[in-house]
Amino acid sequence: MYTLYKYVIKETLLPFLIGLGGFVVFVSVELLYQLSDTIVRYRVGFDKLLLLLYYQLPYFLVMGIPVGALFSIFWVISRLSADNEIVAIQVHGINLKRLVIPFLIVSLVLSGLAYVLNDYLVPTANRKFFEAQYKYIYRKNPESFSELVRTNTFFKVRENQYFYIEEFEKSSNTFKDVLIYELGSKVTVTHAKRAKKEGNVWILEDGRVYTVDSNGLLSFDASFKRMNLDISQEIEEFVRSSKSSKEMTSRELKRRIENFKKLHVETAALEVEYQSKFATSLAPLIIVILGVPISLVFNIRTKSWSVILTFILVVLYQGSDAWISALGKEKYLPPSLAPWIPNLIFGLCGFTMFVLLDTKLLLVTRDRILAVFKRKNLLFIALLLIGAGTLLQGEIIRITAEEAVAHGETLVAEGNITVKYSDLTVHASAATITSEIATFSGNVRILSPDINETTGETLVVNDERATITNARFAEGDLLLISPLMTITFSQEANNRSYEVIESDRESTVVQEDRSYRVARFVYERHLGMLTAWEVKGKEKVKNKKGQMKWVNVVGPKIQIEIDDDLSTSTIYSGYITTCDLEEPHYRFEARRVVILPSKVLVSEDMFLDLLGVVVLYYPIYFLDVSGGKQPVEFSASFGSNDGFGFIVRNNFELFGGEGTVVYSYKEKGEEAGKKTYIEYTYPFNDYTSLKFRFDAPSKLGISYGTKLWGFSLGLGYNSESTEAGKKSSLGLTLKQKVGKREIVVTSSENIREDGAKVLIPINMTLKKYPLSQPPWSFQISNLGFKISSFANPGEFAFQKLGSGSLEFTMSGSYGLNSGEKVKNSGSLGLSLIRRDESLTSSLFLDHLASFDILNASAKNFMGSTTQKINLSVAGGISTSRNAERCGFKLSYSWNWEVPTKILSVGVGYTLQESNGRNIGAFKSFNADLNSISAGLTLKALPIAVVSLEKIGYDFKTHTWSNLELSTSSKWQFGSLALKLTSKTPIYIADGSALKKTSWQITTTLKTRRVSLNNTSAFAVDYLSGTPIESVNNKFSLRIGKLWYLDSFKFSGTYILDLSHGFEISKLDSKLEFVFFGIKHTFKKLRFYQDRWILDYFTTFHGWSTGISGTFYESGAIGGGKLTLGFPLHCWNGRLYTEFSKKSGGITEGWDVGKVSLTFYIKDFPEKFFSFSVNPWGFNAGIF
Structure with missing residues (x-):
């Protein structure tokens, strides 16, 4: 219910703002109309006009809130009714009376807002509006002072003195029926019939002055014909500065009413204004109580009626409020009650309708009211x-x-x-x-x-x-187009609706998944049935790849069941095809075809007509066109090797799961014979399923899979009966893989044909599993734990667990960082295996501790220098049944470097000593060293950087290390870049120094159309008769559009042989280019000494050609394949042949292998015929 309330409140906001905004705009225009004469006459600026509108905006908002609330009620309920959401609410058992609750919530909020605006913001804004009028209009035009005078209003002249004007005569600037009250220990009242200004003095005429003491007794009474008015400030000023009742808050009004009652002054107008502050604030609540029942009773369905009824009710409500308030001010009605009367009347009407909602009495009353509008005359x-x-x-x-x-x-x-x-x-x-x-x-x-x-x-x-x-x-996704269309109406209650739409002219019928041209049609809308004759059009279905394709449908009659979700079409005595010719190359004719777009296609008495010849018949054909599995899949083949064969696959859905029954037969070959099996999968949810498979006659498999605590859980059972007996297995698997981390736990029992049992209650494997807690880090590379037992026939495997086998292995690496300068790392391995009462174990540990003694850098006159001193200690131990290993290693290293922009120098010393038994098993143990090394790099040469790799001397072996000279150069010439590197040994212990230099040249060219990158590597042997024997190259060439060449890509490697001239000895590349709009692709373009290996493919205008094989210089061809694809309008054809050739002339030594010809429907390639020879055979996949 909370969802319904939230939905209705959300839908209410926009129409409320529309209604409120419309009302504000309307009254703003009305105000502009009222002020237009004054604005033009006194030349008031546009900015001042906007300021006046701004000060009136709070008052407009208070008056507009009920309008917006009523409009939102009619708007929302009419939309709910038009969209049948009211019906949906009733269907779900929700009483329509509950619809008032969200509107009541909104109305209470709006009432509170209206009260705050009406009692706090509106009085201030009204005062600002009056002062703005005076400031920008009347102060600059004293002759218009009369426009400011307010009658029937008390003005405070000074403390305890009030001024009252009954009437003002603009023509003579004369006040009539003036009263002046002075409050104190005695009350003095001055009354004059007239008051007017002569010069700078105000004169009272035909008046009376009397004084009343605190006991209410008259203590002074006098009459006068003419008397000067003793007021220290101009009347214009106190008239302007005094507040009217609309400029007062409820507190100010209440205080003034109390004061005037003490003076025995009439307060009816003030009381009405005071009560209106509260009555107006409750207007949104009254509007909801009235508006919701009206909208539900009269079933308002259009937004136009929403606007009309809003206008009518607002006029009635606010008009009656103004009229009754006026009666209250004149005391025809009690002043304190008058502002509440409209709320009581409208609220009572709304509450009565709400109570009677869905009752027979209210329905009868509504029908009688509506019957007034059903007159049969014009x-x-x-x-x-x-x-x-x-x-x-x-x-x-x-x-x-x-x-x-x-x-x-x-x-x-x-x-x-x-x-x-x-x-x-x-x-x-x-x-x-x-x-x-x-x-x-x-x-x-x-x-x-x-x-x-x-x-x-x-x-x-x-x-x-x-x-x-x-x-x-147009209705929903249905579109009917006709030169002449007739619509027959049906009329229920006071609603006129379409009953039958028909046309006897050539028309078009269009839906989302179909389009037809028809000779005539009749759409019985009340039945949801469209019937058409002489039909020709298209229906959309999916092929096996899930691609939406159009099929042509032709027939003398079609019926379409129109549905909002899925429309079904039935074609009688027609045919379907993808060929759009007047006489199609092929067609599937049927007595009746039923099509549910994107769902299924069912045909009765269907046969395939191929070029006018009936070649296949199918009594019932059921096709799933949703892109999924077909209910029935059939394929057949016939050939010299396997003989006759076929496969029938029946796919079905049962109890929410999917299954398959497969029956196959093959006459000859390794898989000759009959095979039948059934598979069924039932999904409980997205990650839990039960699978079943039975292979006739005696093989059964059941598996269950789900997710549990982040693991994949699998439970499986398999059994099979053979001539030797029955065997079975039951297993449980838990698996989790996150990145490289993997955990696998299995438990299984296997029963052999002879009844023997193998039980493995637990077999656990962990890979790449981290266990880290700073400063420690540990990763299990591989951990295995396995328990197994064997039981003879008739024995229980669980009873044999104590005498079974147990295996535990673990290997991993660890680390401990004790600070920035001390690091510990190593590898650990454990193994424990028990078999046949024998126990073997092993331990492996390889530990390395490293200490950074010095790591410092400093700047001096040479640039900067760096020194590093490191001490490492390693230890290892290994125990196994074969051999024990242990050892200890100590190493010390020192490095000193001076890198500058011109010259870099480096010197290093390493001392490493190790001792132990079989220490080659430990990775951290290297060969013993006691050596010094040095290196030099010169960067100041104009064309190259020259380096002398580190040369070292080993004090243990008393030998020098090899010394190598390397250079590196770069040049840039516009878009062309060259890079040249070389390495030359200048000292080698065996004496072969200064004999060979290795070079590498990299060329890069980048322009708007051409991109070239080539790297050549070769060695120059100074003592050889052929200094350069070969050049190894890696290249990439790309060319953009150039004349008729749209694109060109060529990449690969090649070897240039210079030992016997200048020739390419090996090429391994790929080539792709588009020339004259035709794409050519060489997936393989290779050359090896005496042969070319090609794999070429191209397509153009629906045609395709492919050739591959090995072509020898002798003329022989090996593994040749030729493919030719060709279009046949709505079909595609493919010719495939395998060939080879022996050495000899062009026409000699040819050997043709397999040749096949395949025809398949272009949009549905899974529908095909195939013929082949050598070996010969036939295959069909039409059904």
Whole structure:
């Protein structure tokens, strides 16, 4: 219920703002109209005008809140009714009275808002409005002072002194019936019939002065003909500065009422204004109590009626409020009660309707009210400049037009016509309406609540039917287009609706998944059935790849069951095909074809007509066109190797699961014989399923899979009966894999044919599993734990667990960082295996501790220097049945580097000693060292960077290390870049130094159309007769559009052989280019000494060609394959052949292998015929 309330409140907000905004705009325009003369006369600026509107905005908002609330009620409930959501609410057992609750919630909020605005913001804004009028209009125009004078209002002149004016005569600037009250220990009252200004003095005429003491006794009484008014400030000032009742808050009004009652002054107007502060604030609540029942009782379905009823009720409510408040001010009604009377009346009416909602009494009353509008004669209600209303054959017609003229009982209207009657709305350019018939012309549009739209050029309509020329009828996704369409009406209650739409002209029927041209049609809308004759069109279905494709449908008759969710079409004695020729190459003819777009296609008595010849017959054909599995799949083959064979697959759905029954037969070959099996999968949810498979006659498999605590859980059972006996297995698997981390736990029992049992209650494997807690880090590379037992026939495997086998293995790496300078790491391995009462174990540990003694850098005159000193200690131990290993290693290293922009120098020393037994098993133990090394890099040469790799001397072996000279150069010439590197050994222990240099040249070229990258690597042997034997190259070339070449991509590697000239000895590349719009692709373009290996493919205008194989220089061909694809209108063909050739002439030594020819439907390639020879055979996949 909370969801319903939230939904209704959300839907209420937008129409409330629309209603409130519309009202504010309307009254703002009305205010501008009232002020227009004053604004023009006194030349008030536009900014000042906006300021006046701004000060009136709070008052407009208070008055507009009930309007917005009422409009939102009618708007929301009409939309709910039009969209049948009211019916849906009732279907779910929700009483319509509950709809008032969300509106009551909104009204209480709005009432609170209205009170705050009305009692705090409106009085201040009204005062600002009055002061702005005085400041920008009347102060600059003293002659207009009379515009400011307020009558029937008390003005405070000074402390305890009040001034009252009954009437003001603008022509003579004279006050009439003036009262002046002075409060104190005694009350003095001055009354004058007139007061006017002479010069700078105000004169009272024909008056009386009397004083009343604290006991209420008259202590002074005097009359006068003329008396000067003793007031220290100008009357204009205190008149301007005094507040009217609309400029006071409720507290100020209450205080003034109390004061005036002490003076025995009439306070009816003030009391009415005081009570109005509260009565007006409750207007949204009263509106909800009245508006919701009215909207539900009269079933308002259109937004236009929402606007009309809002206008009527607002006029009645606010008009009665103003009228009754005026009666209260004149004391015809009690002043304190008068502002509440409209709320009581309208609230009582609404509450009564709410209580009687859904009762028979209220329904009878509603029907009698509505019956007033069902007269069977023609009456012209009104004819206005912008609209006219009339009754046409029992329907109330409301006409809006630019021009309308009545001639007797004929109404002629022109220009932007809108006609509304019943639930229909007609828009046209011209109309002629009589008591019998109405004719509309010029861009006719007919709108109905339950129909999208009907359009045409001319409309002729009476009580029973309508005829439209060049008509377009739209309802949901159904579109009917006809040069002449007839609509027959049905009328229930006071609603006119379409019953039958028909046409006997050639028309078009369109839905989302179908389109037809028909000779004629009849759409029985009340039955949801469209029947058409002489049909030719298209239906949309899916192929096996899930692609939506159109199939052509032709037949003498079709029936379409119109449904909002899925429409079903039935074709009688027709055919379907993807060929769009007048006489298609193929077609599937059937006595009856039923198509549910994107769902299924069912055909009865269907046969395949191929080029006018019937080749296959199928009594019932069921096709799933949703892209999923077909209910029945059949394929057959016949060949020399396997003989005759076929496969029948029946796919089904049962209890929410999916299953398959497969029957196959093969005459010859390894899989000869009959096979039958059934599979079924039942999904409990997205991650839990039960699978079943039975292979006849005696093989069964059941598996269950789900997710549990982040693991994949699998439970399986398999059994099979053989000649040797029955074997079975039962297993449980838990598996979790996150990134590289993997955990697998299995438990299983296997029973062999002889009854022996193998039980593995637990077999656990962990891989890449981290266990880290700073500063420690540990990762299990591999952990295995397995327990198993064996039991003879008749024994229980669980009883043998104690004497069974147990295996535990673990390997991993660990680390411990004790600070920035101390690091510990190593690897650990454990193994424990028990088999046949024997126990073996092993331990492996390899540990390395590293200490950074010095790591410092400093800047000096040479640039910067870096020194590093490191001490490492390693230890290892390994125990196993084969051998024990242990060892200890100590290493010390020192490095000193001076990197500068010109010259870099580095010197290092390493000392490493190790001792132990079989220490080669430990990775952290390297060979013993006691060596010094040095290196030099020179960066200041103009064309190259020259480096001498580190040369070292080993004090243990008394040998020098090899020394190598390397260079690196770069050049940039516009878009061309070159890079040259070399390495030359200048000292080698065996004496082969300065004999060979290795070079690498990288060339890069980038322009707008060309991109080239080539890397060549070669070695120069200075002592050889052929200094350069070969050059290894890696290249990539791309060319953009250039004349008729659209694109060109060539990449790969090649070896250039220079030992016997200048030739390519090896090429391994890929080539792709588009020339004259035709794409050519060489997936393989290779050359090896005496042979080429090609794999080429191209397509153009529906044709395709492919050739692959190995082509020898001798003329021989090995593994050749040739493919030719060709279009046949709605079919595609494919010729495939395998060939080879021995050495010899062009026409000699050819050997042709397998040759096949396949034809398949272009849009549905799973439907095919295939013929082959060598070996010969036939295969079909039509069904």
